[in-house]
Amino acid sequence: MNRPDLTPSSSEDSIRSWDFAALTDAGRVRSNNEDAIAFDASLGLAILADGMGGYNGGEVASGMAIALLQASFGRWLAHAGVDAHVRAIKRALQAGTDEANAAILEAGVANMQLQGMGTTLVLGAFGPQRVVVGHIGDSRCYRLRAGRLDLLTRDHSLLQEQLDAGLITLAQAAQSPHRNLVTRALGIEASVDLEMHDHEAQVGDLYLFCSDGLSEMVSDGEICTLLLQNCDLSQKALLLVAAANDNGGRDNISVVLARAAGDELVRAQG
Secondary structure, three states: OOOOOOOOOOOOOOOOEEEEEEEEOOOOOOOOOOOEEEEOOOOOOEEEEEEOOOOOOOHHHHHHHHHHHHHHHHHHHHHHHHOOOOOOOOOOHHHHHHHHHHHHHHHHHHHHHHHOOOOOOEEEEEEOOOEEEEOOOEEEEEEEEEEEEOOOOOOOEEEHHHHHOOOOHHHHHHOOOOOOOOOEOOOOOOOOOOOOEEEOOOOOOOEEEEEEHHOOOOHHHHHHHHHHHOOHHHHHHHHHHHHHOOOOOOOEEEEEEHHHHHHHHHHHHO
């Protein structure tokens, strides 16, 4: 199955496939689910969006973001081919983000009930050597590698700005009433930058995209413990969502998992 080739690698044990799993849940408190998730193994693309806005605006914004970005990246990949490099991948993802941002903003202007809607975004383009991760807002990307969990994104939020400026401590942040105030979102202003970074891919890497319904309810340590469980990706997703609900489930909970498989795993699955 063809996927974008995100620049050469010196690793002899190259990645032969990316396995995906995803799950979203309304949680224990909210009646509707404003999160949206998607992955396309043929494109090596995974996307998660956490919508916001009154009426059904959040659901509309996140759904639009997912659909438009999938379509945009698919069209681009069909033209560019699987040998595209990191710079081209990033340009394509920003172009798709620009398209989705304009469409969401226009829909909010055209429909008063949707005015002010927007969405966070975290996405990844997964290739055999590199992974490009982009995000807007406070939806996150973690990577589990050799038993260590690393947060690869930095929240675009008022809380993160306060922490960076030394205005509050981590303990104070945990009790802050401003935990959900994002400083960057899709569909709110005329332009928005998709913050992107690329990472070397290694066989065995496990990437987690999540909405704040998971990261606010489950500690990084507990997330790591659950990801290390000896079970398949779909079961790991179930364990993560269940943990967030067990801890209160105060928000919608969404997770997308992507795991890099090498020759040995591919032969075992074949």
